[in-house]
Amino acid sequence: MGRYLLTTTPEQDAGIKYAYDQAQAQPPLPGVPPIVETQAEYLTRRITDAVLTPMVYDYDRAVDASILGSMYTIPPPNRPQARTDIETVIVDAGGTIIPPPEPPPPETLPREALE
Numbered sequence: 679m680g681r682y683l684l685t686t687t688p689e690q691d692a693g694i695k696y697a698y699d700q701a702q703a704q705p706p707l708p709g710v711p712p713i714v715e716t717q718a719e720y721l722t723r724r725i726t727d728a729v730l731t732p733m734v735y736d737y738d739r740a741v742d743a744s745i746l747g748s749m750y751t752i753p754p755p756n757r758p759q760a761r762t763d764i765e766t767v768i769v770d771a772g773g774t775i776i777p778p779p780e781p782p783p784p785e786t787l788p789r790e791a792l793e
């Protein structure tokens with residue numbers, strides 16, 4: 679796990695303190711216990727939610743695109759066996775095979791698609 683140091687300016691420090699104070703002043707939602715955290719924990723949570731989570735999402739999408747791109751390199755005659763092998767790996771790893779969507783009936787397709 680990485681460990682990073684964040685250096686802030688005095689103006690950023692003031693902004694962090696203000697945001698933290700505002701968050702602490704908010705009444706909790708009914709039935710939800712208030713979040714009890716230090717200013718450092720607050721900043722870490724906000725950075726994780728606003729910066730790191732989107733970065734991880736983008737990274738995951740890039741990995742997915744890489745996997746899909748690799749699958750396109752399989753020669754067409756080998757794809758049925760490759761699909762079977764890949765589906766076996768997915769199930770063995772605890773995943774689920776999601777069937778492809780059914781194509782729409784011809785009457786719902788745009789006219790140019792039928793020509």
